[in-house]
Amino acid sequence: MATRPETAKKILLHWMDATIALLGFVFAAHIVSMAAEERISVPVALFALACMTGVLVLYCLILRDAYDDRPLPAVKLAVGALLAAGAVLLPTLHLTDVGMWENIAYIWLASAVLYLPLWATVCLGAGLLTALTVFLTAVTTSPWQTVLVGQLISAPLVPAATWIWCWMWRTIRDAHDSQEAKARLAVSEERLRFARDLHDLLGHSLSVITLKSELAAKMATKDAARAASEMSEVRRLAGESLIEVQLAVDGYRSLDLDVELAGVRAALEAAGARCTIDARAHDLSPAARTLLAWVVREGATNVLKHSRATRCSITIGGGVLEMRNDGVDSPAAGSGSGLRGLAERMVTAGGSFTAESTPTGEFLLTAKVPA
Known part of the structure; x- marks a missing residue:
C-alpha cells in the first residue's frame, strides 16, 4: 500500500505530465498550422516536432530524477539543450515573425534550474533570455521591445512552476519523515521508560528475595520454622513482583x-x-x-x-x-x-x-x- 508521500508524488507528477502534454499539444498545433499555411516546410515542421517531443520527454524524466534527489542528469540535460536549440533555431530561420514554440527553450531551462543554486539560475535564465531576444530580433521583422516583452512573460513561468511543484513534494516528504522520526523517538523513549521501570520494579524485589532466600538456607538446619517463614515471605514477594511487572506492562502501575x-x-x-x-x-x-x-x-x-x-x-x-x-x-x-x-x-x-x-x-x- 502506497504511503501518503508516494501518493502525493504520483499526483504531482501526473499533474505536471498533463500540463506538459497540454503544452506539447499547443506547440504541435502551432507548428502544424505553420506548415499548413506553408510558412515553413513539412521537413522543417517534422524536425521541429521531433525536437520538441524529445525536449518534453526529457523534461519529464529529469523531473523524476529531481524528485528522488538523484545525481545531476548531465547527459539528459545536454541532449535536451541540443534538442531545444534545434526546435527553436531551425523553424525560426524560415519565418519573418516571432512564433511561440521558442518557449521550448524555457522548458529546458525549467529542467536545468532544479539542479542549480539561485545565483546560477538567475545567470542562466538571463543569458538564455538575452540570447533568444537578440536572435529573434535579428531573424524576424519584430521590434526588439516586442520580442523582449514576450520573453519576459514566458521565461519565468515554467521554471517557477517546476520549482514550486518540486518544493511541494519535498515539503510533503519532509513533513512525513518528521512525523515518522517523532513516532520512532516516542517508541524509543517508551522502550527506555519500560526498561527503566522494569529494572526498578525487579531490582528491589529480587534483592530482597535473594537476601531472604540466603537467610532461609542458613536457618534451614537451625530453625526450620524461621526458614519456612522466610520462604513464605519469599513466595509473597515473588507474587507481588509478578503483579507489579504485569501492571508495568499495562502501563497502569503506581x-x-x-x-x-x-x-x-x-x-x-x-x-x-x-x-x-x-x-x-x-x-x-x-x-x-x-x-x-x-x-x-x-x-x-x-x-x-x-x-x-x-x-x-x-x-x-x-x-x-x-x-x-x-x-x-x-x-x-x-x-x-x-x-x-x-x-x-x-x-x-x-x-x-x-x-x-x-x-x-x-x-x-x-x-x-x-x-
Missing part, C-alpha cells in the same frame, strides 16, 4: 510512598541495617509522592546490592528527599544503571537527583521533586 517506606525499613532491618525515617510528605502532589517512592525503592535496592550499611536514614521534607547510609565501599559505589535511570526519570519530570559519597564516609542520595 507506587505508594508510605508503603515503600515501610517496605524499605523492613528490608533494610532484615539485612542488619538500622533504618530511621522522618517523612513529611503530606503536602506533596500524588505525582511527586510517586516520584519519591521510586527514589526510595531504588535507593534501598542500591544499599542492599552495593553496600555494607549498618545504618540508613531517610528524610523527606519540602519536596526534598535525602537517603544516607554508612556502607560505602569506594567513591564510585552506587553508580549503577539503576541510579542513572532514576536520574533520567527525575530530570524528565522537572526535578533533580544526585548520588555521591560525602567527606564523612557516607553515601548521600538526594532527590528534589517539582513543586
Whole structure:
C-alpha cells in the first residue's frame, strides 16, 4: 500500500505530465498550422516536432530524477539543450515573425534550474533570455521591445512552476519523515521508560528475595520454622513482583510512598541495617509522592546490592528527599544503571537527583521533586 508521500508524488507528477502534454499539444498545433499555411516546410515542421517531443520527454524524466534527489542528469540535460536549440533555431530561420514554440527553450531551462543554486539560475535564465531576444530580433521583422516583452512573460513561468511543484513534494516528504522520526523517538523513549521501570520494579524485589532466600538456607538446619517463614515471605514477594511487572506492562502501575517506606525499613532491618525515617510528605502532589517512592525503592535496592550499611536514614521534607547510609565501599559505589535511570526519570519530570559519597564516609542520595 502506497504511503501518503508516494501518493502525493504520483499526483504531482501526473499533474505536471498533463500540463506538459497540454503544452506539447499547443506547440504541435502551432507548428502544424505553420506548415499548413506553408510558412515553413513539412521537413522543417517534422524536425521541429521531433525536437520538441524529445525536449518534453526529457523534461519529464529529469523531473523524476529531481524528485528522488538523484545525481545531476548531465547527459539528459545536454541532449535536451541540443534538442531545444534545434526546435527553436531551425523553424525560426524560415519565418519573418516571432512564433511561440521558442518557449521550448524555457522548458529546458525549467529542467536545468532544479539542479542549480539561485545565483546560477538567475545567470542562466538571463543569458538564455538575452540570447533568444537578440536572435529573434535579428531573424524576424519584430521590434526588439516586442520580442523582449514576450520573453519576459514566458521565461519565468515554467521554471517557477517546476520549482514550486518540486518544493511541494519535498515539503510533503519532509513533513512525513518528521512525523515518522517523532513516532520512532516516542517508541524509543517508551522502550527506555519500560526498561527503566522494569529494572526498578525487579531490582528491589529480587534483592530482597535473594537476601531472604540466603537467610532461609542458613536457618534451614537451625530453625526450620524461621526458614519456612522466610520462604513464605519469599513466595509473597515473588507474587507481588509478578503483579507489579504485569501492571508495568499495562502501563497502569503506581507506587505508594508510605508503603515503600515501610517496605524499605523492613528490608533494610532484615539485612542488619538500622533504618530511621522522618517523612513529611503530606503536602506533596500524588505525582511527586510517586516520584519519591521510586527514589526510595531504588535507593534501598542500591544499599542492599552495593553496600555494607549498618545504618540508613531517610528524610523527606519540602519536596526534598535525602537517603544516607554508612556502607560505602569506594567513591564510585552506587553508580549503577539503576541510579542513572532514576536520574533520567527525575530530570524528565522537572526535578533533580544526585548520588555521591560525602567527606564523612557516607553515601548521600538526594532527590528534589517539582513543586
